[in-house]
Amino acid sequence: MEITTIGIDLAKNVFQVHGVNKHGKVVLRKQLRREQIATFFANLHPCLIGMEACGSAHYWARKLQALGHTVKLMAPQFVKPYVKSNKNDAADAEAICEAVSRPSMRFVPVKNIEQQSVLSLHRVRQGFVKARTAQANQIRGLLGEFGIVVPQGIAYITQRVPELIEDASNALPGSFRLLINRLLEHLELLHRQVDEIEAVIKTWHRDNEASQRLEKVPGIGPLTATALVATIGDARNFDNGRQLAAWLGLVPRQHSSGGKQNLLGMSKRGDAYLRTMLIHGARSVIYRATQKADPNNWVFKITARRNKNVAAVALANKMARTVWALLVHDRSFQPGYAPRAA
Known part of the structure; x- marks a missing residue:
């Protein structure tokens, strides 16, 4: 029976592989050594392959994509709920195979x-x-x-x-x-x-045109711009700027129930390095805005209403959404830009 979906539990030397057919029936349980991976998948018909986003995951994703397979990476915390019982390599590979086929699963873009x-x-x-x-x-x-x-x-x-x-x-x-x-x-x-x-x-x-465009955003310098371009890759992987801001952990955590909204502090999900650089950049913008004290400036107005730490996260969130718009629409930053009315 033809294999349609495979889950791979990555390791240094011994890889566990779990495969199912189009009906969800298990047709493959196998351990492969590192040097056997390329040969094994070169002889398979193209299929969907799931892996956890961990060390060497991007390397193997590129390797298997070159062989014609569709590879999707997932955050380990999203795979863990699919582990049925005790943790071992076979159970992990089965959980990865199950998780990658879920329509609501969130995937990590493969880096070049x-x-x-x-x-x-x-x-x-x-x-x-x-x-x-x-x-x-x-x-x-x-x-x-x-x-x-x-x-x-x-x-x-x-x-x-x-x-x-x-x-x-x-x-x-x-x-x-x-x-x-x-x-x-x-x-x-x-x-x-x-x-x-x-x-x-x-x-x-x-030498990178996208990075130079991001540098024009207040609070973003060459280091932050290069880190954003290299980490995000294709910004079209996100539906909108809010998704990118949430991916960076610049949105509140929720503990809501019974229709009552209860928002907490930052979620702190995603890349801590990028989030830190954006917040530090936002602090520098806030410092300049408070010096100028322009009552029409959005940054100055929010610092007048909120604590400076809250204002810094809010501005970092806005910067992340601006970055998404610049990358997706291939635009240059324009101060005071107002979107055209629908």
Whole structure:
């Protein structure tokens, strides 16, 4: 009987495969090793293949799409309810096969190689930024143990600590001075790594027309623009801008029942990195708007009514919807744009 739908439980070496026919009858339960995957699916008629969006999922999706199959990725939390009993590889593959055939299932767009490459730069840069912050905090903490307090802000570390180390009046041991010098060298290395990766990202940004259009939106710079373009891919995967904002977790959580609407804080679903960058960009726009104090400015009016944190999330939501419109309609940003009446 011809297989129409397959669920694959991905792993490093051993993959579990579960297949059904058009009547939903199980016709395939099989374990495959990594090197057997391409050969096995090359000999199958094109079918629908479901996988969880996890490590290497986008690679295998592209690989199987090249063989003529239709591949759909799903968030693991949407697959979990279909696991019938105890968790094991066979049960997971069966649940994936069941979930991918549901008409109401939400799917993750498959990323191409260029998207993954740019996002890798962002992830590595983010790791270096975290390591740089941790290193600066360690230097500040060690100096604090000797009664030397450095003001907050990473810039003060590089400005003031070398002078403190050279100051003979603070009675610091020689071995400790050498240790702080070594940590300062490591901090400077992390600075260079961040700057070099940012330069590569900005080079890609200058060569990408969509990223340059997004940069015109207030609160979005080259880093946020490149991350948005690489993560979203084809914005037509979303029906409207509200779906994109919800996908980024910039909408309220709900706990509603009996017709009574109860809205909570941010859902925080989706990509935390993108959401953070959009909110930080919104904070910068709010800061400028409060300085100008224009009573006709939408941002200034919402900050007058709401807490600044709430206003920042609201503005980030609006920015996400603007991004969707620019990408889908292939437009450039126009301040004060008003949609044409129907």
